[in-house]
Amino acid sequence: xxxxxxxxxxxxxxxxxxxxxxxxxxxxxxxxxxxxxxxxxxxxxxxxxxxxxxxxxxxxxxxxxxxxxxxxxxxxxxxxxxxxxxxxxxxxxxxxxxxxxxxxxxxxxxxxxxxxxxxxxxxxxxxxxxxxxxxxxxxxxxxxxxxxxxxxxxxxxxxxxxxxxxxxxxxxxxxxxxxxxxxxxxxxxxxxxxxxxxxxxxxxxxxxxxxxxxxxxxxxxxxxxxxxxxxxxxxxxxxxxxxxxxxxxxxxxxxxxxxxxxxxxxxxxxxxxxxxxxxxxxxxxxxxxxxxxxxxxxxxxxxxxxxxxxxxxx
Ligand code: NAP
Numbered sequence: 575x576x577x578x579x580x581x582x583x584x585x586x587x588x589x590x591x592x593x594x595x596x597x598x599x600x601x602x603x604x605x606x607x608x609x610x611x612x613x614x615x616x617x618x619x620x621x622x623x624x625x626x627x628x629x630x631x632x633x634x635x636x637x638x639x640x641x642x643x644x645x646x647x648x649x650x651x652x653x654x655x656x657x658x659x660x661x662x663x664x665x666x667x668x669x670x671x672x673x674x675x676x677x678x679x680x681x682x683x684x685x686x687x688x689x690x691x692x693x694x695x696x697x698x699x700x701x702x703x704x705x706x707x708x709x710x711x712x713x714x715x716x717x718x719x720x721x722x723x724x725x726x727x728x729x730x731x732x733x734x735x736x737x738x739x740x741x742x743x744x745x746x747x748x749x750x751x752x753x754x755x756x757x758x759x760x761x762x763x764x765x766x767x768x769x770x771x772x773x774x775x776x777x778x779x780x781x782x783x784x785x786x787x788x789x790x791x792x793x794x795x796x797x798x799x800x801x802x803x804x805x806x807x808x809x810x811x812x813x814x815x816x817x818x819x820x821x822x823x824x825x826x827x828x829x830x831x832x833x834x835x836x837x838x839x840x841x842x843x844x845x846x847x848x849x850x851x852x853x854x855x856x857x858x859x860x861x862x863x864x865x866x867x868x869x870x871x872x873x874x875x876x877x878x879x880x881x882x883x884x885x886x887x888x
Contacts, residue, residue: 575636577825578845579604581834583611589836594620598629600841606832607662608640608673609654609688614661622663637662638669640731644689646677646707651715655724657683670716670725671753674732675886676872677707691880702882710744717747727751734887735768742772752776756829757783757820758799758860759867766829777830780870782820787869804859812850815843822847823860
């Protein structure tokens with residue numbers, strides 16, 4: 575899997591196809607999609623366009639998608655995967671991930687797609703509706719997708735160490751990937767070490783930290799890592815931007831990164847991190863910023879946005 579991927583969360587539908595083509599032109603060969611991002615149709619249009627223009631072939635690109643929470647029941651996993659494949663206009667996914675260790679009641683595709691978090695958004699007090707589906711049943715259905723050739727690799731997102739230990743007791747197909755929030759304010763050293771111990775690779779989402787969460791009201795301006803002193807000092811020393819330093823830090827500690835941007839100039843900026851190296855001192859100073867600050871925390875946003883308290887890390 576190419577170490578630097580292109581994140582697709584929050585790219586508006588109207589911009590997604592052109593962003594994907596632009597990202598391919600900029601050099602991205604790895605796309606991080608999900609049913610929940612509500613832009614897989616447009617991602618598929620962009621990928622198809624790039625392929626028919628001869629910019630890339632299917633073999634050149636790595637496409638990840640994610641199983642949404644309402645499709646955890648084993649009888650719905652293949653349906654969800656096939657829907658993502660149809661929307662993306664692909665015959666197989668390179669990687670399919672369980673998006674959250676949270677099972678919600680099924681919502682038929684004809685009723686609403688993507689179903690998002692609320693069971694019935696039109697209810698007087700809309701809430702999430704947890705479903706009783708053990709994760710091992712979902713995993714077995716994910717394994718069946720590999721057996722059927724619909725996906726090449728499977729993995730998980732937002733699992734902690736305890737869930738990984740448990741997963742490894744029953745996985746017949748080893749999870750290839752753990753995708754987690756990771757940046758200098760949330761370094762996740764123990765979880766990354768735990769995953770590696772099992773031979774599971776790690777992808778860092780939200781590698782720029784707070785940047786993604788300002789627009790959602792989930793972070794304060796003062797929490798920007800772009801203005802953290804060790805990041806700015808390293809940027810100055812290497813003639814790079816603070817964003818490039820953050821992304822380089824992520825790659826240098828051995829995680830894949832999947833930065834999102836809607837801006838073509840930033841697509842190039844975020845890829846141009848192979849021509850410098852942070853020293854051990856710089857790496858340590860940036861890592862020392864850790865404060866276990868999680869921006870994407872269901873224990874907070876499920877209650878704030880969906881009237882349902884559903885913590886998973888605490
Ligand atoms: P991110 O990539 O760390 O940050 C994106 C934000 O930073 C956007 O507001 C973007 O604004 C800005 N930005 C991008 N490049 C920049 C640069 N060079 N300088 C300054 N600002 C820059 O955050 P993310 O989108 O949350 O995470 C990346 C991807 O991870 C997502 O798109 C998604 O694919 C995946 N993800 C997965 C999960 C999961 O549960 N598995 C959760 C969250 C995210 P502009 O667009 O205006 O440039």
